[in-house]
Amino acid sequence: MAEAPGDIERLIELMARLPGLGPRSARRAVLVMLKKRGAVMAPLAQAMAEVAATARDCARCGNITSADLCDICRDDRRATGELCVVEDVADLWALERAGVFRGRYHVLGGVLSALDSVGPDELRIPRLAERVREERISEVILALNATVDGQTTAHYIADVLAPSGVQVTSLAQGVPIGGELDYLDDGTIGAALRARRRF
């Protein structure tokens, strides 16, 4: 039995599809929005419509942008010859938040996955090889997730880039800052031990 009018039920249903919101919390969020129609709901709807209309993938790196090229690709100071390969825009944002990388990015848009039948052409891997040639890239940093699919993709990309002679590196694996050994999984402890450094 639907207790709310049809258009509100539809809004709740759409909200419930977002990650982190289930049917109950979507209902609660919509009720709060309904209470503050002018102050919350209308501006949110407008901001969402604007982003939906203007957002697109950067033609060069795959980052989200409202222009043809994203801010990072348009910034000449970031043409350092270093290219950081990430799976997703979320990973690019995480690296930008850390503020430690000054080069450019290449967003794959996913990882290779036999299960989901994602092959190299579904990702931006051919485009990556082109960029390495065209943009005088000296180092490709693979910042892919430390999952099976992520590491498979990293190996595949290293193979594809091998003929170009570009240096290919990947993020270090080990104990996270502030991490306690007691709470770490065996794989991380093993990786940290194998990659141990002189103190």
Added chain:
Amino acid sequence: MAEAPGDIERLIELMARLPGLGPRSARRAVLVMLKKRGAVMAPLAQAMAEVAATARDCARCGNITSADLCDICRDDRRATGELCVVEDVADLWALERAGVFRGRYHVLGGVLSALDSVGPDELRIPRLAERVREERISEVILALNATVDGQTTAHYIADVLAPSGVQVTSLAQGVPIGGELDYLDDGTIGAALRARRRF
């Protein structure tokens, strides 16, 4: 340091104000929307804008509606003479979900609160007294939350309605269905014991 373009940061900020979403989960929700701009983001923005433009309070009971009167107030079969007083539209929806009440509602829009300086005139309490006179109401059921403010409001309403002679009742308090005594608070156990019934 903002890692996303300005309009997307603003959208994340607006989303983060919704209950159940913090800054991190709002960011994640926006990223998922950005990935599915056509299938998720555009329809959601449109549904939200439509509801924001058409939703308003029912002129009679305060329920959310897109017409002048809500579906329940327009349904003649629900003119049973029973009026259920609730704090909020969320409570009305909860009662409708249960499907056990066939009369009409009166949504106060809050409860009396000295702290937040909410007095009777900020709520729909004067309107409730009018409705009891105009609509031949035989019973007013107070379905307010079992909180201090809710119960204060219930007592105030009972006083206001006393001269009209209408019967005023309130929801039973006791052990919830499926509830285990071991997990119930002392107040609930006390209320259930005081209101014990012949088995």
